[in-house]
Amino acid sequence: MEASREPAQPDAPERDEAGQALDVDVIVIGGGVNGTGVARDASLRGMRVALFERHDLAFGASGNSSGMIHGGPRYLTSDPDVTYTSCLDSGHIQQIAPHLLFRIPFLAPIFGARELVAEAMLAAYDAFFDVYDRYQPLKRGKPHVRLDADALRALEPGLVDGVRGGVSFDEWGIDGARLCVANAVDAAENGAEIRTHTTVTEVLRRSDGRVYGVRYRDRMSGESGRRTAKLVVNATGAWAPITATLGGLTPEVTKIRPGKGIHVFLDRRLTNYAILARAVDGREVFLLPWQNVSVLGTTDDDYYGDLDDVVATGDEVRYLFQAVANVFPSISGARAIGTWGGVRPTLHGWGVNEDRLSREHRVVDHRKDGADGLYSMIGGKLASYRLFAEEMTDELARRLRVHGAKRTHTAKLPGGDGSVDPMELVVRGGMEAVTATRLEYRHGTRSLRILERMLKDPREAAVICPCEPVTLAEVRYVVKEEYARTVEDVARRTRLGLGACGGLRCAARCGRVVAAMTERSPRDGLLLAHEFLANAARRRAPAVLPDQARQEALALSALRAEIGEPPRDE
């Protein structure tokens, strides 16, 4: 038994206001990386968990990030603890989901009209990265290399003339949506209830202010109800202040400074190294190779708009292109095939430029606000989500007097327990090599389950989305096992429809497959496709360049010919 060193605290209740037993131990609101991380950790420790997500898993910042779990070298001089925890936790993520990580080596080029200045800058970078090197072993990263101009150009011939030299360093790339889904699936396999497209409409409170559950509504089926719990976690990221108001609290109790960040993705790998560049306002931006596309990012601007509808603007897109064109001129001819945007739930700080805000995370106990039993998770980074989730779960465990062991840094995420050679998928499943590699990336060892589906029914080996490429088996799998209920959801999990064709060839079919599997009608399936296509078009519009314009016009006429325009509201 633990010694009672803690200050006296009201017990987590066992019953609701009518004396009924509570449904679960913990309700988590929010299906991003923090929410699914807590759901997983709590479930692994034996707590009963229910998670509610208003849209889809990873809908917010978690699914719209730069696609890296980088070590935060940027914070090395201002916030070295952040760098440490990022690197440490990146290392843990590698352990538990090795299939989701891929190396992204970076180049930081240096310019300077004067040789002395360039030499000095290079020396400064060298020294800086010497320090960062000490953190690299935490995440199995390689030490940096100092490069002269010739060596740099040999590595990346597309760099502009006038480069004086630079430094290369190592980071890891990851698909944030796959990470969230893996956490959610693991939680469910350990007893959690996961509800997507289900919004919490009220956080229930007793007359003494104590929080004891939520009221929810499934936005797709219309079903509503309530779920009671001993503790409730607000893990809704940028929506945290809104969620707080659902419990009758003021938004200030979870004060954040929402920072919008967008990315542009280009139709192919333009480089094998990620390249850093400075934008017109001095911010650091990058071009990075990300699996089969390139990613241009990112921005950071205070955002007061609709969190449910974050779309990149032409201004933001041109800002990024302009910046990278200074170091990698051929970017101007590249073809953008999409954008995505998310809002970071950054800890609030007044009078500070967005870039310089702290990236720490913080657990807020709303007992101080009269809402005992409610917690909020504020801030955080993808790279240290697991640690943040662990801290939150430690507190939950303490309140509930649960003594399960902490395991999330060693217990493998689904798909991470072993390795699968994509050649096995090629040979046994008759897939193309690219299809197999992508499947193995997304699902790790569970790609074998998808293979089994194909062997049982050869029809499922059909490639539905040729751009990405995604098979029918995988689409059915993510609907059945990974909570996908719309074409957007499938796209988030498999990247279907996010390639150069913009869903032209696969959206309608995917919509019907989803409808068939979720007991809806074919016309519902077509509506899902229209919804996806409309959103995808809105995300592409700010970044359309001449070559892409032609493709867009063709797609418009082809879609009109084959599925017509989306039905207008009467």
Add this chain to the structure above:
Amino acid sequence: MSGLGRYEVVVVGGGIAGTAAAWAATRANARVLLVHDRAGSTALYSGAADLAPWRGAGVRSTAVPVSDELRAFFAELGQIRLGDFRIATRQGVVRSAAGADRALLDLAPLAGLRVAVADVQRDEWDAPLLAWAFSDSDWALRTRTVFEPVRIDALRTGPERRIAPYDFAALHDEPERLAALASAITEACGEFDACLLGPWLGVELETAERLQKLVPVPVGECTSPLAGAAGARLERACAALLGRLGVEARRARARSVTPRAGRWALELEPSAGEKAKVAEGDAVVLAVGGVAAGGIRFEWAPGDGRQGFSASLEAPIGLALDGEELSAFGSLYGPSLERSGLELLERVGLAVDERGRALRLGSVQEGLFVAGDAAAGVARTLLGAAESGVRAGTLAGPGEPAD
């Protein structure tokens, strides 16, 4: 520069609008030169043709009458039938169409009957899912038409599952292969009133007809994807028609069209090692296509001073959007598609008056016409493009009095 000779009408663009213009001009006894460069929207169409844009199932579209001239054009072209069709699309929708490629199966006469959806194991074709979707269409429910998947062996090798639809279609131009398909269909569809296939019935014009002769029930395709068989067949049909008409057709890219002594000089891009060629015409019809075809370019390239939209060749003609001639956008970076939506790309075209005559800063450029998607304000439909082509070709011909 070497001269190519003088013509009464020069048509730029060999798609449906250009072909219709050449046909109409020939009918008006003009000596016609047609210049074409590469495939545009016509070659990529689906097989279903509209006059008024088709908005979607369940949306009533206004019936637009087809002119006698347009009917005559398509009768001579041969590949597209006009009428009141019900067409199945590749994406599982049953739609109406004012015109259709001969190879497409018309569902209208099959109302209330049983249609087999050929279940061929190609990756792009999910017959059970399509049959399910077709059955749920408004038309099928209203007419109680039944769609069912029926297993048909049409593949010979594993890779045939995945080859492009165009390539799979081309396989069936070969008589032995076509005959094999016919017997597979005949055997499997005994209990059905018709058989619906994917877009596989050849890139040659007679393949579908040859198949129909071998099969006892109506058989036909659904719509084609971009770069599929229907577009390929229409391209061939247009080329064949021009041949029959005796229209001189040249493969070349038009660089510019300039007025010269009361006529028009069309400069063509030279091939390697040759000099640029010039053709002279009393009248010129520009049928170069819209943004989709590359006839109108969208660019924001502040570096070289061009921004917004431009025509793909130099010509004394303005660009127009929504009835207004474009001068310059208020941004170095061109128009903002995020505000207007991507549909803006379809509303831009060369400035014309209601008769298809080119306009520059409001004044008519006599003898210069625009037809098809290249023209602003013309419906982005195949039949609409053909209609404007016929009109422009007629006006461009020598018989028409100047206004």
